[in-house]
Amino acid sequence: MTEATYLNARTTIRSWVLTTDHKRIGILYLVTLIFALVLGGFFAMALRIEHLTPGHTVMTAMTYNRSFTLHGVIMVWIFMIPSIPASFGNFLLPIMVGAKDVAFPRLNLLSYYLFITGTVMVLVSMFVGGIDTGWTFYPPYSSSTPTAIPTALLGVFVIGFSTILTGLNFVVTTHTMRHEGLGWMKLPLFVWAIYATSIIQVLATPVLGMVLLLVVLDNSLHWGFFDPARGGDPVLYQHLFWFYSHPAVYIMILPGMGVVSEVVATFARKNLYSYRAIAYSSFGLAFVGFLTWGHHMFVAGMSTFDAGAFGVLSMLVAIFSAIKVFNWTWTLKGGAVALKTPLLYVFAFLFLFVFGGMTGVAVAAMSLDVHWHDTYFVVAHFHFIMVGGTLTAFLAAIHYWFPKITGRMYSERLGLLSAALVFAGFFVTFFPQFLLGNAGMPRRYYDYPPQFQPLHIVSTAGSWVLATGLLITAIYLGHALFRGHRAGDNPWGSRSFEWRTTSPPPTHNFHATPPFDIDPYDYTQPLPGTDDDPAAEKEAA
Amino acid sequence: MSDTTVLAPQEHFATIEQQAHAARLGMWVFLASEVLLFGAIIALFTSYQVHYPDAFRQGVDHNTKLLGSINTGVLLTSSTAVACSVHALRAGKRRLAGLLVAATIALGAVFLVIKLTEYAKHFHEGIYPGGAGSFFQVHHARGLPEFWTLYFGMTGLHALHVTIGLTVLGVLLSRIMRAELGAASAHRLELGAIYWHLVDVIWIFLWPLLYLA
Amino acid sequence: MNAAPISVKPILATGGALLALWVSSFALSYASLGTWALPVALAIAVVKAVLVALVFMELAHATLSMKLTVLAALALLLTLMALMVADVATRGT
Amino acid sequence: MIELFRRLIFLPVGASTVADGVDALHAFVITATMLVSTYVFGAAAWFTVRYRRKSDRQLTRRLSATVRHEASIITLVLGTFLLWWVLGFRQYVEMVQPPRDSDVVYVEAKQWMWKFTYPDGRDTNDVLTVPVGRPIRLAMTSRDVIHSFYVPSFRIKQDVLPGRYTAVWFEATQTGTFPIWCAEYCGVSHSRMRGEVVVLSQADYALWLRSGKGQTAEIDCGRGPGSCGGGDLVAIGRQVALRRACVACHTLDGQRHVGPTWSGLYGSQRTLADGRKVVADDAYLTRSMMEPAADVVAGYAQVMPTYQGSLTAAETGALVELIRSLRDGPVAPAGVALPALEITTAADGGRGP
Structure with missing residues (x-):
């Protein structure tokens, strides 16, 4: 007899596309996100191939410019920003707080369809002229280029609306839907991470929405909010844009940090070295992250006073990431560490994120930024954070919660192999880009002087290894989806709340009211009623 | 009156109190988001004001101060009316609550009519967004086009919010008249009222920035 | 949770206060305050906004989470404005 | 040592005079990053091996x-982070403050070329010729979108904005040819x-300088570009x-007139209408042409229109050079009669001398 799960409760297409079940909406997001990742990845590969030789390789300058813009827009707004919160956050947050659903299930569905609408608008812009501004849409270029700016920017605006509604839903759910007896200090750290992310989503995204609207008005009606000929100041656009887009980096990385906290504790079978430090530092990142946007503008013509202020504030925000990294690493000490696929991805995360984060601090050291700004050094730095951080955490999450979501298990050997390939491929792709940046190669260059070619070839070769790793992942996960052996309810032996119900969970998440009075990271004693229980062990024997 | 109807919560909530609390917090979080939306354009306005103090003074001096000020009074009164209507509905005085919401809607409509009158006056004078129009061939102060563009942007966005608020209040009014809202479900009206108050608060700041000083 | 005010009096009193502040703000705009005109007008606006928020929007009776939401939004808004204006104001030096 | 480091990481x-300091900080930061x-x-790997799991039910x-x-x-x-900031900020301040005695070259960026105008009135496109060991300040503006002036070998970069003048300076320490790149995306041929x-x-x-290479400044004197003829920037x-x-x-x-006199203006301290005091340097003068309302001198009415968009970088440079030449008081008009107060003459002065 098969158990009733959210997957087999109703199986019509209608029951999926009009579902208000947070788990199914999470799955809808996951499928859409993987589509976005593939599309953004396609452009990335095309860009890398173009750079095999200086000048024309496979595409014209205009195609190149549109491709890197689409790569950026798709990866940032259609993949990174919603990635972990919209998929795993949706699926897990209500379960982790012991609720039947998010606070506003219909709003949740609306949010998904807004996301789809925005995505379609961005993709349509590809066919009605494309956009060639880069994902930062700086005026006056963006307000004068004849390409499809209004379509694309309104698309991003709509996606922003979806982000706000998702964040709002999570904030309210965390506040009002927690199970009785589940205090803030007992919440899984993933919930803290998603909650802090949601705060940024709700408070930063409207600023982006506003400034994009102004650029659309500048571009289509020539209102000139940022047009120097009418007295406008393009640097003010950059202020407003980065007021959103710097915190957006934390929208991308914080949920990944939540994943890391969960995975590290589970595979070390140990309490986190400091729960409070990790929880509070999420808030630290969320709030101090709002004060540092100006470090994107050190050479933009900002005042020296402001530049100095943003420089020192940027140093403060880095400390919160450092606290987390330190605490994760020391969690392993005295644990019972099993190097499974999710943990291997987390190790990749740790290394790449430390490297990416430290080079981030380096670019906030102001005189160095003057040389590095808008070069491949910056490109390498933020890919270390976004791919090495967020994408790696996303892959860790997929592997960690795969049995939770599907009830099945993938091949561990292929998992470890592809994780190693992804790590190696990533490193070979992006490490040379630091060196290119040192040498002075500016970003968004279609053509480049021949002395940079060897490094570009290495980088392109790395991108193929990375793609191979991801392709293998797709194949064995696809296989496991239908053919994988049954995983059992709690294959990792985790103490966290989402594993206290069946895998996959039933429609209303719990068959019986689970106990929410324990510490989700307590591995000091056996867990009653599970495989861990000595009594159960005896019975099995 | 049928205000004693006990409302059942939606199935994923344990109690109606939990549901009302969630709805209220949700509205506040949404308003926080709205504050930042308006905050972005106000921050832009303030920056340009610091950059072009003289042009912005000229702009303010030229603006239709009397009409803008009357509109402030209209919105303040409407806010008071809708606050009273929430109070009345909680006390079970559905009819009074309905009347007060109707008054709020009427005042909101007056606000929009006055706002449109102002726009008509500006257009007549040759003031259009983007520094277009005959006005700017006579008045050259650098930064003046930005004042008027931002003026249209800010008041236009605000007028859009007034319109949304009026729609929400209209729906609530019809539900009060059909006795679908009563003392037990007063929090629904309360949410609409909170939104209306926010629209009022934003105007409270736009008024001095654009009309007074 | 929101404990609803029992009497309608605070609402009416607040409405009266708002209109009084409105009139005074309008009148003050004719006094030649020079550079102080805008700060004074904005200070009155802040008082009005606080009254509306505390009494009409019942923030005074709201939960801590709601108050913190408002505070967070205001703190970030002020940060945005302060650092943006600081750039424009200190650029010449 | 620093040369080895440069070669190692492809710098x-x-x-330029700032390069060694920047690279030393670079070395410090990158070494620390590698170590951390x-x-x-290393710690994660060690703990993983040392505390590897022995049983699936193991407790900790x-x-x-x-x-x-x-x-x-x-x-x-x-x-450590704050130390980096202190070091970085000190260098940054040095990089954004040109020495007082630097030579000025005017730069106009447009899609997709750089145009340099020298004090002697010459123009060159895409090639900036400078002497070694002299501080050079570039006063830069853009004619269309944002560009960014980047010389990797000098470790300098500064965005070039339309509607504004931004400045960057350098003092080259060795002779040779060094590439300039635009670092801000500016369109198809960026x-x-x-x-x-x-x-x-x-x-x-x-x-x-004596060879007269380069073109004469393409300043429009009413008969198309270049019609102002030769001569130095002051004459232009x-x-x-x-x-x-x-x-x-x-x-x-x-003499005092509608606006302040230019005689003795350059380098003097001005008291503004709002009480601020500023020194009338190049930045102040260019700003006053572009945004006359920004710094109004006390005692004068704000009636000047903006010259934003109507003066090219070269023309602005020429005006600043003229004002600079008058810093020690009026000089005898050379070649051009200057009918200082007669507006009619000024208006048809466009037809040339």
């Missing part, structure tokens, strides 16, 4: 951070917007002042 030669990454990964002892442990890590890390700085020895530079400035009717309000001989 170009350091050919290795340390974190609770092990928590002490406040002292957390605090010491925070202090150490934050201390990657081809390249130029070069040619650094000559002082002697070669003097020769270059006089013609611009006539043609643009600057002299309708500003005198060159020290």
Whole structure:
């Protein structure tokens, strides 16, 4: 007899596309996100191939410019920003707080369809002229280029609306839907991470929405909010844009940090070295992250006073990431560490994120930024954070919660192999880009002087290894989806709340009211009623 | 009156109190988001004001101060009316609550009519967004086009919010008249009222920035 | 949770206060305050906004989470404005 | 040592006075990054091996951070970061403040070329010729979108904005040719917007100055670009002042008129209408042309229109040079009669001398 799960409760297409079940909406997001990742990845590969030789390789300058813009827009707004919160956050947050659903299930569905609408608008812009501004849409270029700016920017605006509604839903759910007896200090750290992310989503995204609207008005009606000929100041656009887009980096990385906290504790079978430090530092990142946007503008013509202020504030925000990294690493000490696929991805995360984060601090050291700004050094730095951080955490999450979501298990050997390939491929792709940046190669260059070619070839070769790793992942996960052996309810032996119900969970998440009075990271004693229980062990024997 | 109807919560909530609390917090979080939306354009306005103090003074001096000020009074009164209507509905005085919401809607409509009158006056004078129009061939102060563009942007966005608020209040009014809202479900009206108050608060700041000083 | 005010009096009193502040703000705009005109007008606006928020929007009776939401939004808004204006104001030096 | 480091991480030669300091900080920061990454990964790897799992039901002892442990890590890390900021900020301030005695070259960026205008009135496209060992300040503006002036070998970069003048300076320490790249995306040919700085020895530079290479400034004196003829920037400035009717309000001989006189203006301290005091340097003068309302001198009415968009970088440069030439009071008009107060003459002065 098969158990009733959210997957087999109703199986019509209608029951999926009009579902208000947070788990199914999470799955809808996951499928859409993987589509976005593939599309953004396609452009990335095309860009890398173009750079095999200086000048024309496979595409014209205009195609190149549109491709890197689409790569950026798709990866940032259609993949990174919603990635972990919209998929795993949706699926897990209500379960982790012991609720039947998010606070506003219909709003949740609306949010998904807004996301789809925005995505379609961005993709349509590809066919009605494309956009060639880069994902930062700086005026006056963006307000004068004849390409499809209004379509694309309104698309991003709509996606922003979806982000706000998702964040709002999570904030309210965390506040009002927690199970009785589940205090803030007992919440899984993933919930803290998603909650802090949601705060940024709700408070930063409207600023982006506003400034994009102004650029659309500048571009289509020539209102000139940022047009120097009418007295406008393009640097003010950059202020407003980065007021959103710097915190957006934390929208991308914080949920990944939540994943890391969960995975590290589970595979070390140990309490986190400091729960409070990790929880509070999420808030630290969320709030101090709002004060540092100006470090994107050190050479933009900002005042020296402001530049100095943003420089020192940027140093403060880095400390919160450092606290987390330190605490994760020391969690392993005295644990019972099993190097499974999710943990291997987390190790990749740790290394790449430390490297990416430290080079981030380096670019906030102001005189160095003057040389590095808008070069491949910056490109390498933020890919270390976004791919090495967020994408790696996303892959860790997929592997960690795969049995939770599907009830099945993938091949561990292929998992470890592809994780190693992804790590190696990533490193070979992006490490040379630091060196290119040192040498002075500016970003968004279609053509480049021949002395940079060897490094570009290495980088392109790395991108193929990375793609191979991801392709293998797709194949064995696809296989496991239908053919994988049954995983059992709690294959990792985790103490966290989402594993206290069946895998996959039933429609209303719990068959019986689970106990929410324990510490989700307590591995000091056996867990009653599970495989861990000595009594159960005896019975099995 | 049928205000004693006990409302059942939606199935994923344990109690109606939990549901009302969630709805209220949700509205506040949404308003926080709205504050930042308006905050972005106000921050832009303030920056340009610091950059072009003289042009912005000229702009303010030229603006239709009397009409803008009357509109402030209209919105303040409407806010008071809708606050009273929430109070009345909680006390079970559905009819009074309905009347007060109707008054709020009427005042909101007056606000929009006055706002449109102002726009008509500006257009007549040759003031259009983007520094277009005959006005700017006579008045050259650098930064003046930005004042008027931002003026249209800010008041236009605000007028859009007034319109949304009026729609929400209209729906609530019809539900009060059909006795679908009563003392037990007063929090629904309360949410609409909170939104209306926010629209009022934003105007409270736009008024001095654009009309007074 | 929101404990609803029992009497309608605070609402009416607040409405009266708002209109009084409105009139005074309008009148003050004719006094030649020079550079102080805008700060004074904005200070009155802040008082009005606080009254509306505390009494009409019942923030005074709201939960801590709601108050913190408002505070967070205001703190970030002020940060945005302060650092943006600081750039424009200190650029010449 | 620093040369080895440069070669190791692909840095170009350091050919300006700021390069060595920046590269030293670079070395410090990158070494620390490498060490910390290795340390974190090493620790994780060691714990993974040392505490590997022995049984799937293995229990672990609770092990928590002490406040002292957390605090010491925070202090150490934050201390390092703040030290980087202090070092970086000091260098940054040095990089954005040109020495007082620097030579000025006017730069106009447009899609997709760089145009340099020298004090002697010459124009060159895409090639900037400078002497070694002299501080050079670039006053830069853009004609269309944002560009960014980047010379990797000098470790300098500055965005070039339409509607505004931004400045960057450098002092080359070795002769040679160094590439200039545009670092801010500016359209389809962004990657081809390249130029070069040619650094000559002082002697070669003097020769270059005399050779008259480059074109005469393409300043429009009413009969198309270049119609102002030759001559140095001061002479061109006089013609611009006539043609643009600057002299309708500003005198060159020290008399007060609608606007302040230009005589003795340069380098003097001005008291503004709002009480601020500023020194009338190049930045102030260009700003006053573009945004007359920004700094109104006390005692004068704000009636000047903006010249934003109507003056090219070269014309602005010429005017500033003219005003600079008058810093010690009026000089006898050379070649061009300057009818200081007669507006009618100024208006048809456009037809040339």
